[in-house]
Amino acid sequence: MKTKIAVAKGDGIGPEIMAAVLRIFEAANVPLDYEYVEMGKSYFDAGHSTGMTAAAKETIERLGLLFKGPMETPKGKGVKSINVTARKVWNTYANQRDFRSLNGVDTVFSKAGIPINLTIVRENIEDTYGGIEHLLTNDVAVGRRIITRPGSAQVIRYAFEMARRKGYTKLACGHKANIMKLTDGLFLETFYEIAMEYPDIESSDIIVDDLCMKLVSRPEIFQAIVLTNLQGDIVSDLCAGLVGGLGFAPSANIGDNISIFEAVHGTAPDIAGRGIANPTALLLSGILMLRYLGFTTAAANIENSLLYTLEQGIHTGDFGDKAVASVNTETFADAVIANL
Amino acid sequence: MKTKIAVAKGDGIGPEIMAAVLRIFEAANVPLDYEYVEMGKSYFDAGHSTGMTAAAKETIERLGLLFKGPMETPKGKGVKSINVTARKVWNTYANQRDFRSLNGVDTVFSKAGIPINLTIVRENIEDTYGGIEHLLTNDVAVGRRIITRPGSAQVIRYAFEMARRKGYTKLACGHKANIMKLTDGLFLETFYEIAMEYPDIESSDIIVDDLCMKLVSRPEIFQAIVLTNLQGDIVSDLCAGLVGGLGFAPSANIGDNISIFEAVHGTAPDIAGRGIANPTALLLSGILMLRYLGFTTAAANIENSLLYTLEQGIHTGDFGDKAVASVNTETFADAVIANL
Ligand SMILES: CC(C)[C@H](C(=O)O)[C@@H](O)C(=O)O
Numbered sequence: 001m002k003t004k005i006a007v008a009k010g011d012g013i014g015p016e017i018m019a020a021v022l023r024i025f026e027a028a029n030v031p032l033d034y035e036y037v038e039m040g041k042s043y044f045d046a047g048h049s050t051g052m053t054a055a056a057k058e059t060i061e062r063l064g065l066l067f068k069g070p071m072e073t074p075k076g077k078g079v080k081s082i083n084v085t086a087r088k089v090w091n092t093y094a095n096q097r098d099f100r101s102l103n104g105v106d107t108v109f110s111k112a113g114i115p116i117n118l119t120i121v122r123e124n125i126e127d128t129y130g131g132i133e134h135l136l137t138n139d140v141a142v143g144r145r146i147i148t149r150p151g152s153a154q155v156i157r158y159a160f161e162m163a164r165r166k167g168y169t170k171l172a173c174g175h176k177a178n179i180m181k182l183t184d185g186l187f188l189e190t191f192y193e194i195a196m197e198y199p200d201i202e203s204s205d206i207i208v209d210d211l212c213m214k215l216v217s218r219p220e221i222f223q224a225i226v227l228t229n230l231q232g233d234i235v236s237d238l239c240a241g242l243v244g245g246l247g248f249a250p251s252a253n254i255g256d257n258i259s260i261f262e263a264v265h266g267t268a269p270d271i272a273g274r275g276i277a278n279p280t281a282l283l284l285s286g287i288l289m290l291r292y293l294g295f296t297t298a299a300a301n302i303e304n305s306l307l308y309t310l311e312q313g314i315h316t317g318d319f320g321d322k323a324v325a326s327v328n329t330e331t332f333a334d335a336v337i338a339n340l
Numbered sequence: 341m342k343t344k345i346a347v348a349k350g351d352g353i354g355p356e357i358m359a360a361v362l363r364i365f366e367a368a369n370v371p372l373d374y375e376y377v378e379m380g381k382s383y384f385d386a387g388h389s390t391g392m393t394a395a396a397k398e399t400i401e402r403l404g405l406l407f408k409g410p411m412e413t414p415k416g417k418g419v420k421s422i423n424v425t426a427r428k429v430w431n432t433y434a435n436q437r438d439f440r441s442l443n444g445v446d447t448v449f450s451k452a453g454i455p456i457n458l459t460i461v462r463e464n465i466e467d468t469y470g471g472i473e474h475l476l477t478n479d480v481a482v483g484r485r486i487i488t489r490p491g492s493a494q495v496i497r498y499a500f501e502m503a504r505r506k507g508y509t510k511l512a513c514g515h516k517a518n519i520m521k522l523t524d525g526l527f528l529e530t531f532y533e534i535a536m537e538y539p540d541i542e543s544s545d546i547i548v549d550d551l552c553m554k555l556v557s558r559p560e561i562f563q564a565i566v567l568t569n570l571q572g573d574i575v576s577d578l579c580a581g582l583v584g585g586l587g588f589a590p591s592a593n594i595g596d597n598i599s600i601f602e603a604v605h606g607t608a609p610d611i612a613g614r615g616i617a618n619p620t621a622l623l624l625s626g627i628l629m630l631r632y633l634g635f636t637t638a639a640a641n642i643e644n645s646l647l648y649t650l651e652q653g654i655h656t657g658d659f660g661d662k663a664v665a666s667v668n669t670e671t672f673a674d675a676v677i678a679n680l
């Protein structure tokens with residue numbers, strides 16, 4: 001029996017990279033069925049304020065799992081990112097991003113011989129992402145930052161469970177509780193409360209600025225880090241930079257009822273439709289999704305094949321490494337399939 | 341005639357590194373006179389809530405310039421960092437940190453052959469650093485983030501002036517105005533308003549998460565970046581990591597009436613009093629101070645000597661590079677003096 005999931009192809013290069021990834025899934029005999037949903041910039045433009053049709057929302061809520069391509073944030077004052085809205089609507093409170101060095105993807109760190117292998121778990125709903133702001137006068141803007149104990153607890157618990165599942169021995173909490181004593185203080189307090197339930201995982205905390213300093217000098221000292229939303233956003237992208245950029249980092253938005261697996265890079269309108277986009281981040285997100293669904297053998301099979309393909313120097317044009325001959329999206333997918 | 345400045349030796353390793361730096365200044369015939377002020381953790385412990393005596397405050401306000409060693413943040417709920425209080429009390433609204441690769445100081449980036457040379461200007465007073473927070477319930481913490489137009493304008497103007505003075509051709513504004521549309525929106529709007537007065541400096545803006553991704557992969561594309569307080573704090577430490585850590589990065593807190601030049605690393609109580617601490621960050625801050633005072637020849641002389649000393653492999657024990665023989669603080673200072 002196949003598991004059915006919702007698929008939103010995304011905007012720009014979304015449909016091309018989604019097609020490539022699903023073709024790889026098919027070749028690997030992944031037991032999935034897809035229900036395509038109407039979601040993205042064009043649906044926003046057609047009057048759906050959340051960027052999706054009612055039918056799309058119903059389908060996603062029924063199936064509980066959405067695999068999505070990148071979506072363009074509509075322009076305009078007061079308009080919210082479709083990606084961020086989706087995370088919020090379904091309370092996908094934990095954003096997990098796995099960062100690891102990929103052989104064949106050159107970075108400053110690979111050149112220095114420093115392997116990257118760490119996971120960031122970011123709180124995905126609270127903090128300044130509530131968008132509660134006002135202009136007190138024309139010259140004074142006030143924003144509110146809200147951190148709650150249950151909101152912190154659910155993402156921190158997820159991080160500990162994930163650490164355990166991955167066989168990690170430690171989890172760090174990144175924060176700025178020396179300045180934001182009550183808000184980040186509450187997050188940190190909750191972290192240590194929940195840590196007591198996980199004596200097998202060594203828990204520690206680190207101030208976020210110090211964390212960033214260490215991530216760019218000794219990233220190998222970390223296994224997993226849990227943070228509040230905005231700090232987690234910044235640290236996630238920093239870590240993406242360590243492994244080659246957003247094109248090489250998967251992302252999962254985990255909730256109790258609905259989870260979303262997505263590529264977090266842009267929609268690259270400049271190259272959309274040309275069939276040359278890099279499907280790696282979406283494929284990595286797909287692999288994360290397969291593991292989440294329990295299809296561990298298929299996940300490992302595809303992952304090994306992807307890693308080997310990259311190692312062979314088979315790259316799409318955006319790898320930045322101009323010395324290597326580049327292939328288009330479909331040829332890249334063909335190579336991954338051939339290596340399965 | 342000599343210029344008189346206030347000097348606070350700092351806590352922990354502060355007195356040792358300050359002595360070394362002032363000895364180098366003397367050998368370089370820097371025309372400065374010092375008035376030592378009572379400021380630091382022990383003065384806080386003795387009942388001075390700001391960490392300084394009334395006499396210290398008076399002296400600093402009279403002289404307008406404070407050269408300070410690191411100071412320990414007193415423990416306890418509601419207690420503020422002495423460093424942060426000092427910045428606030430005197431409205432030192434711009435925090436400037438210059439980051440450059442130092443030959444002889446190995447980092448991931450030096451190993452990859454990527455030279456670092458950039459300046460971060462951070463707003464130093466506003467944002468969540470106001471410490472306006474409350475617990476709405478035991479489970480909900482609310483913090484307020486305040487950004488003002490005049491507060492933004494003064495630091496942004498400083499950044500443009502600094503860029504011009506340094507001969508930079510561009511200045512970027514880092515922000516998260518896609519999420520914090522009003523607060524960071526106000527900062528960004530102010531940036532572009534002031535940019536119009538500096539047509540010789542190319543202005544651009546970049547979302548802070550993307551900025552961090554680029555800083556760890558292509559730092560050479562930036563010359564100077566101006567940011568709000570907390571984002572600037574995070575990005576400053578990230579950049580410190582690029583050049584070897586806080587032990588190798590100078591810091592200036594600039595205000596209209598009072599400016600503070602300080603080492604922003606810790607007080608290293610574990611090695612305090614042993615004469616082995618690294619005076620490089622304080623010396624670099626001192627060099628920045630000499631330039632600020634217009635003593636450009638002395639600044640260049642000391643700087644060249646420091647760079648040459650580091651390049652020779654003369655290192656204190658904290659460089660992390662265990663292969664190189666390490667010297668103590670005084671021997672390091674002697675070497676800098678010999679190279680003058
Ligand atoms: C596009 C933006 C609103 C979003 C965020 O800040 O969460 C992005 O940076 C991300 O990390 O997915």
Ligand SMILES: CC(C)[C@H](C(=O)O)[C@@H](O)C(=O)O
Nearest residue numbers: 178179209421423424573604
């Ligand atoms: C110690 C801490 C309060 C301080 C800050 O956040 O400003 C430090 O990180 C700095 O950058 O000087």
